[in-house]
Amino acid sequence: MDWNNDGVPDLIFGEREGHIRIYTGNGDGTLHFRGYLHDSQGDPIKCNYNSSPWLVDWNGNGKLDLLFAGYETESTYGGFLRVYPNTGDDPDSLVFSPDFIDYSGFYNRWRTTAQTFDLNGDGRKDLILGYEMGEVYFAPNTGTNENPQFSSYDVLQCDAGPINVYTNFSGGGRARPHVFDYNSDGIPDLLVGCNNGWIYVFLGHAVGIEGEHGNHGAALSLTVLRSPARGFVPYEITLPEGMNAKLTVYDIAGRPAREFFDISGGSGVMNLQGMPTGVYILTAECGVERASEKFAIVR
Numbered sequence: 420m421d422w423n424n425d426g427v428p429d430l431i432f433g434e435r436e437g438h439i440r441i442y443t444g445n446g447d448g449t450l451h452f453r454g455y456l457h458d459s460q461g462d463p464i465k466c467n468y469n470s471s472p473w474l475v476d477w478n479g480n481g482k483l484d485l486l487f488a489g490y491e492t493e494s495t496y497g498g499f500l501r502v503y504p505n506t507g508d509d510p511d512s513l514v515f516s517p518d519f520i521d522y523s524g525f526y527n528r529w530r531t532t533a534q535t536f537d538l539n540g541d542g543r544k545d546l547i548l549g550y551e552m553g554e555v556y557f558a559p560n561t562g563t564n565e566n567p568q569f570s571s572y573d574v575l576q577c578d579a580g581p582i583n584v585y586t587n588f589s590g591g592g593r594a595r596p597h598v599f600d601y602n603s604d605g606i607p608d609l610l611v612g613c614n615n616g617w618i619y620v621f622l623g624h625a626v627g628i629e630g631e632h633g634n635h636g637a638a639l640s641l642t643v644l645r646s647p648a649r650g651f652v653p654y655e656i657t658l659p660e661g662m663n664a665k666l667t668v669y670d671i672a673g674r675p676a677r678e679f680f681d682i683s684g685g686s687g688v689m690n691l692q693g694m695p696t697g698v699y700i701l702t703a704e705c706g707v708e709r710a711s712e713k714f715a716i717v718r
Contacts, residue, residue, distance in 0.1 A: 426696035433470030549594035553585025599673035646714035
């Protein structure tokens with residue numbers, strides 16, 4: 420992700436000892452170690468073991484917040500799930516409050532990872548959770564994008580049954596999932612790393628979760644007319660008669676970056692000024708149908 424908003428990809432990752440490391444890109448394929456992540460009071464943001472960070476606009480205010488999973492004790496329920504709000508005003512320098520939002524009462528399994536993704540297509544960011552014992556969980560957001568709420572989670576399923584890289588698939592456990600459109604067909608897919616070093620690929624089906632999506636692309640088409648583009652991105656969309664669509668721009672990690680509502684059919688232009696250089700996916704949703712196109716932004 421672009422940590423300092425300079426158009427160059429950076430690297431943020433957790434480590435065994437619980438710290439979160441920040442490496443900023445130099446623009447030539449190399450990285451510079453910037454340091455460990457601290458809060459606005461100068462205290463390290465860390466856990467005892469296996470930290471797992473994810474940056475996302477958690478409360479819908481346009482700032483990147485920190486979704487942080489980790490664990491304190493070597494026990495089944497010794498983990499935690501927290502959100503550290505970004506309280507800074509400078510998009511080039513993220514500042515995280517020491518007053519975190521604690522979701523551990525909802526989910527506290529150890530050696531877990533957490534990612535946000537609107538997996539059920541209802542317009543709200545959900546949680547994808549990996550677990551030490553191999554399961555990959557889906558937690559639907561029952562609140563809003565500005566105030567996410569979670570009350571339950573279930574194991575994601577595939578054609579062979581529950582996704583578990585310890586029992587159903589011989590990966591040794593320690594599921595590390597990542598959701599994004601792996602084959603660029605407009606449908607979310609799932610990659611799961613595991614303890615023995617393998618990466619399992621689970622391709623999504625058009626039915627989505629619980630049959631929420633119908634026949635993909637049957638009466639909906641979407642074309643990005645210019646890529647790479649600078650600031651303004653033209654597109655063309657065909658819709659069923661009398662219907663409007665929602666357009667969502669996702670970054671390459673599957674995080675929503677911009678949304679446009681009540682889009683009518685025909686040609687249009689999206690104002691994406693201020694977005695970092697990179698590859699994005701534009702997704703159109705109309706009723707139960709969904710279509711996607713990749714494009715790039717340059718400066």
